[in-house]
Amino acid sequence: xxxxxxxxxxxxxxxxxxxxxxxxxxxxxxxxxxxxxxxxxxxxxxxxxxxxxxxxxxxxxxxxxxxxxxxxxxxxxxxxxxxxxxxxxxxxxxxxxxxxxxxxxxxxxxxxxxxxxxxxxxxxxxxxxxxxxxxxxxxxxxxxxxxxxxxxxxxxxxxxxxxxxxxxxxxxxxxxxxxxxxxxxxxxxxxxxxxxxxxxxxxxxxxxxxxxxxxxxxxxxxxxxxxxxxxxxxxxxxxxxxxxxxxxxxxxxxxxxxxxxxxxxxxxxxxxxxxxxxxxxxxxxxxxxxxxxxxxxxxxxxxxxxxxxxxxxxxxxxxxxxxxxxxxxxxxxxxxxxxxxxxxxxxxxxxxxxxxxxxxxxxxxxxxxxxxxxxxxxxxxxxxxxxxxxxxxxxxxxxxxxxxxxxxxxxxxxxxxxxxxxxxxxxxxxxxxxxx
Ligand SMILES: [Fe+2]
Ligand SMILES: [Fe+2]
Numbered sequence: 001x002x003x004x005x006x007x008x009x010x011x012x013x014x015x016x017x018x019x020x021x022x023x024x025x026x027x028x029x030x031x032x033x034x035x036x037x038x039x040x041x042x043x044x045x046x047x048x049x050x051x052x053x054x055x056x057x058x059x060x061x062x063x064x065x066x067x068x069x070x071x072x073x074x075x076x077x078x079x080x081x082x083x084x085x086x087x088x089x090x091x092x093x094x095x096x097x098x099x100x101x102x103x104x105x106x107x108x109x110x111x112x113x114x115x116x117x118x119x120x121x122x123x124x125x126x127x128x129x130x131x132x133x134x135x136x137x138x139x140x141x142x143x144x145x146x147x148x149x150x151x152x153x154x155x156x157x158x159x160x161x162x163x164x165x166x167x168x169x170x171x172x173x174x175x176x177x178x179x180x181x182x183x184x185x186x187x188x189x190x191x192x193x194x195x196x197x198x199x200x201x202x203x204x205x206x207x208x209x210x211x212x213x214x215x216x217x218x219x220x221x222x223x224x225x226x227x228x229x230x231x232x233x234x235x236x237x238x239x240x241x242x243x244x245x246x247x248x249x250x251x252x253x254x255x256x257x258x259x260x261x262x263x264x265x266x267x268x269x270x271x272x273x274x275x276x277x278x279x280x281x282x283x284x285x286x287x288x289x290x291x292x293x294x295x296x297x298x299x300x301x302x303x304x305x306x307x308x309x310x311x312x313x314x315x316x317x318x319x320x321x322x323x324x325x326x327x328x329x330x331x332x333x334x335x336x337x338x339x340x341x342x343x344x345x346x347x348x349x350x351x352x353x354x355x356x357x358x359x360x361x362x363x364x365x366x367x368x369x370x371x372x373x374x375x376x377x378x379x380x381x382x383x384x385x386x387x388x389x390x391x392x393x394x395x396x397x398x399x400x401x402x403x404x405x406x407x408x409x410x411x412x413x414x415x416x417x418x419x420x421x422x423x424x425x426x427x428x429x430x431x432x433x434x435x436x
Contacts, residue, residue: 003051003060005037007072013102015193022099031099038093052086052123053079056141059123067430070137070186073144074194079105085122090115133432136182139171140189143201147229151196154236154263159271162226169204169225176208181364181380181435183209188365188421188428190322190329195244196235199318204229206314210351213358214310223275227282228311234264234283244325258295261287282308286315289346309348313339313355316347321420329420332363362389365428367421371414373397377421377428379407379435386412392431395424405434 013030020027041049045061052059056077057069069076079087082105097116103109104118111118146161146168153160176183187202207228211221235243238260242253249257264283268276285308287294292301304312320335330338336356343352362368366378368391376391388409395401421428 002068003041003058003065004068004071006034006041006051007058007068007075009033009037010102010105011072011075011193013098014105017099017102017106017108022103027099031095031102034098034102035093035095038089038098042089042091042093048088048090050086050088050121052121053084054123056080056145062123064134066131066134066137066433067427070140070189070429071191071427073141074148074191074197077145077148083119085119088117088120090117131433132179133182133435136175136179136186136432139168139175140186140201143168143172143204143229144194144197147197147200147233150230150233150267151236153271154233154267160230160233160267162268162272162276165229166226169222169229172201172204172229173208173221173225176205176212179435180209182432184359184364184381185379185429185432185435187318188321190422192323192325195322195324196232199322200229200232202318203231203311203314206318206355207311209358210310210314210354211307214354220278220307223278224282224307224310226276227279227307228314230264230268230279231283231286231311231315232260232264233267234260234262236267237263246325258287261285261296278305278307281305282311284308286312288312290348291345293346306348306351310351310354313347313351317355323420323422329422331418331420332359332366333361333418336361360385362415362418365421367419367424367426367428368410369416369419370410371416373399375419375424375426376408376410377405377426377431379431388412389415392434394426394431405431407434 009030013034016027016030050061053076056073058065058072058076092115094115097112097114100109100112101116104111146165150160150165183205187205189198191198204225208221208225211224238256242249242256245253261284265280268280268283285304288304290303290309292298316339317335320330320338321332323329339347339352343349360381362378364378364381368376368378370376374393374397375395376393378389379392380390382388382390388411391408391410392405393402393408394405
């Protein structure tokens with residue numbers, strides 16, 4: 001039994017409790033879902049379920065939940081900041097105890113009691129998970145941490161800690177060089193309420209892959225990966241309501257959003273030295289466009305640095321493949337078509353080609369629907385672009401999830417379409433452990 005529904009519904013309930021009274025219909029619905037998830041989890045654990053939190057990871061009855069640790073790394077850290085090491089749930093699960101838990105986490109009530117208890121079964125370290133996938137996830141988690149602190153620093157007008165951002169990018173670059181498929185799979189991880197965190201890490205992973213494919217020298221890749229990680233830190237100065245505004249922006253909102261490249265560059269320059277000039281240039285130039293059609297508008301200004309043009313493509317690709325409040329997520333293939341349409345006008349055609357070379361039509365992590373209705377996740381890139389696609393068969397023709405997905409080589413003629421994973425509730429990064 002996955003702990004994902006519980007974490008998802010708990011996080012959702014906490015954010016709603018912050019906004020509405022406890023008897024509001026939305027809160028009611030969220031607690032209903034939380035109750036169902038808690039029921040299912042305790043039932044599969046035969047009575048009691050203990051979630052332990054340690055070092056940004058979540059364990060259920062001492063078993064590491066590696067995918068959930070990554071997907072909810074930010075939520076888990078926020079619980080740990082509140083000094084919560086464990087959440088115990090016992091049957092019969094009482095609805096009011098779950099509501100009390102959400103209220104306590106939203107700082108709107110005392111700790112829960114009864115069927116929900118805190119800090120009674122903390123995790124004891126020593127049973128580390130040594131699989132490479134655990135290391136990759138930890139690297140991704142550290143990068144999320146680094147970008148979260150950088151955004152918090154910019155918001156508070158404090159200096160960003162460039163050293164920890166550099167460590168984090170080094171970790172991401174290691175994953176991308178040791179196991180490029182793992183890097184692509186990780187880059188399919190999305191978060192809607194923590195969009196900027198995950199987006200920044202994904203753009204860094206993708207930019208590293210593009211730079212390597214473009215045979216850029218390693219020290220330069222280093223700088224590009226850092227600039228890519230920090231490209232949006234200026235968004236710390238933009239209110240969340242503007243960033244996720246579903247409609248178009250009014251002139252004031254637009255002005256604030258258009259200032260994020262300069263704000264980001266300024267924050268990097270304040271905290272760094274000459275070594276960080278390129279990262280600052282990337283932050284400043286990532287929306288300008290090859291012909292200066294984007295923003296900030298600099299009449300007669302020079303063309304953006306090639307590194308900024310490279311990051312601009314990785315940035316747009318990740319943004320397009322993520323669902324946002326104002327538009328749906330595109331599939332990898334469709335995102336590439338859209339980038340091609342603006343190739344030359346806004347994006348550097350060389351970089352758009354590079355992206356296609358690196359990803360192909362069916363990049364690692366794509367979700368494919370096959371001719372018999374079954375669903376597959378691409379798990380390895382094949383050098384022969386017209387040959388079979390290496391996939392994991394994750395859902396059968398009957399729509400039932402496959403417990404232990406088989407590796408299959410799929411003839412391209414069998415591929416009916418690509419789907420954004422979330423429309424069919426598939427998270428490609430959850431299959432990281434099944435890579436070769
Ligand atoms: Fe941006
Ligand atoms: Fe971005």
